[in-house]
Amino acid sequence: MLIIHQNFPGQFRHVAKAWSERPGWKVVGIGRDTAPGMPELEKSGRLTLIRYKPHRPVHQEQHHYLRRMEDAVLHGQAVARILLALKAKGFKPDVILAHPGWGETLNAKDVFPDARLVHFCEWFYNVPAEGNGLDPDWQGADIGFDPEFPVTFDDRARIRAWNALHLLNLENCDAAISPTHWQKAQHPKPYLDKITVAHEGIDTENLGPNPRAAIKLPNGTVLRAGDPVITYVARNLEPYRGFHQFMRALPAIQKEHKTCHTVIVGGDGVSYGRKPEGAKHWRERMMREVGSKLDPTRTHFLGKVPYEGYKRVLQVSAAHIYLTYPFVLSWSLLEAMATGCLVSGSDTAPVREILEDRVNGRLVNAFDKGAVSAAALQCLLTLDDAAQDLRYEAQKTANARFAVQAGIRVFSQICFQSVLRPNVRRAA
Incomplete structure (x- = not known):
């Protein structure tokens, strides 16, 4: 097995661990020099990680429509050199599982033509046409979704050029995986038969409610499960994840x-x-806009926190707000649901695939700050029995549809199809 991810292990953490623990299996990972890796598996010798770095940056004079494509070619070239070196040493993978979004697998089939190449197809950009109309196949995705950030012709041209990489990735692979049905649907119709919907899974066994959970904030305040605590989580605080709309609703x-x-x-x-524009980051930008209307003793920015601390934040949450453009679904929504949070989510396509209004959470129009604030207040004030029903159904949804073992099973089926003997495939 060869697993390639720029930020290794990325979405492949669970399958990399599971496959590396199988007797007689050899698992090799490839990731950038900045990738976190899997130190525990690397130290044990169960997994070999090879790191790479493009030999130069993108040329500044490169046409800006092509900068990301040149960057992808540089990533693909760096990885191809590693693959050639592995081949020279006699390594011959049966399967290559990769996230192709940075270009690493552009030449994988040139080096290992007989390997089964499986791509994790997370996203394909769809661009609204200029003017009032939309492209016939446009399904209302992220580009042009937020009227605060109108799409220019330059944006359209740049994004169409960037999709050239994604088309090459779809053409090159033998099979592909998308984590949700809606993300699969963003890809061009001629390639949909290649794509299987399979979420990589979240660690539901280590998530769940904890009535004794507590967090101590930097100012010394201690918050406990059962307190009126609103939580908001994103990898980075930015409009794609509705941070600007959340902040406008908070006062x-x-x-x-x-x-x-x-x-x-x-x-x-x-x-x-x-x-x-005019600010170092979106937190500074939004605090300039609404900070004077907020109580600083009740507004707590924690930055990025270790995973165990993040879990405790979810466990003390009374109302968890998840707002997103129609885009890649976040792990944080699923982890909040698996923790039993009462979630108020944006009424956008990827969220509707998971969250059903008044069944396992709440759906709200993210552009209506009054609706966002009202939904949060309703979550805080919902009577215990009704809130518990929503929390229970949220946890039930996450456990039933997004458990790690389910992800490992389906990834294995897709990767090993026509590679291993039938009885071995069943065991996998």
């Missing part, structure tokens, strides 16, 4: 509920979209 929430605290987890980088 009304604090005005109406005099004792609630808000705990915000996330970094100040930009994972998706653009940086704010």
